[in-house]
Amino acid sequence: MYRVIFFFLFPRGREGITSPASPLTTIYPRFNQIRRKQQQQDQQSAPREPARRRMKSFKKEFTLEERANESAAMIAKYPGRIPVIVERFSRSKLPEMEKRKYLVPCDMPVGQFIFILRSRLHLSPGTALFVFVRNTLPQTANLMGSVYDSYKDKQDGFLYMCYSSEKTFG
Numbered sequence: 001m002y003r004v005i006f007f008f009l010f011p012r013g014r015e016g017i018t019s020p021a022s023p024l025t026t027i028y029p030r031f032n033q034i035r036r037k038q039q040q041q042d043q044q045s046a047p048r049e050p051a052r053r054r055m056k057s058f059k060k061e062f063t064l065e066e067r068a069n070e071s072a073a074m075i076a077k078y079p080g081r082i083p084v085i086v087e088r089f090s091r092s093k094l095p096e097m098e099k100r101k102y103l104v105p106c107d108m109p110v111g112q113f114i115f116i117l118r119s120r121l122h123l124s125p126g127t128a129l130f131v132f133v134r135n136t137l138p139q140t141a142n143l144m145g146s147v148y149d150s151y152k153d154k155q156d157g158f159l160y161m162c163y164s165s166e167k168t169f170g
Contacts, residue, residue, distance in 0.1 A: 058085045058100060064155055071157035078103055082148045082159055086117060086131075089164035094129070095121060104144045111140030117163060132162045 059067070074083045081103040088096050097120055104113060110131070118129050130137060133151045148159045 067156035084159045086161045092164040106145030108144045110138045
């Protein structure tokens with residue numbers, strides 16, 4: 001009767017099968033190569049977090065002429081609406097929004113617009129969201145039309161708003 005003991009199937013100590021002194025790596029030289037390849041495939045197939053994109057400012061991305069033409073066309077086509085550009089404050093930890101151009105009704109309160117932005121950002125109820133217009137917090141009861149008349153950009157006709165998670169700005 002023969003007794004065969006496969007000692008290499010049982011790892012020694014805490015090192016386990018993956019240690020360099022493991023019998024599997026000495027008997028099967030391709031074991032490490034196969035293991036590395038599987039780890040790379042696992043890393044590639046694992047879902048990644050989306051990279052934080054740094055979008056260019058709307059004013060830096062388009063020339064003054066392009067912006068003025070676009071806002072004039074929007075106002076002519078939709079007379080009861082306001083062209084608004086919403087951008088994230090550079091030092092804010094909030095995510096970047098997919099859209100930054102909005103056509104907002106003149107009679108919409110600022111608070112309702114903030115609620116829309118909050119839903120677009122998928123923020124939890126405990127997360128604060130502050131919207132600034134020229135470094136000031138507009139009152140939530142004000143209508144977007146009055147904010148537009150007071151704070152619109154005289155050169156291109158857009159209303160520029162900036163959002164942040166903190167109340168201090170600048």
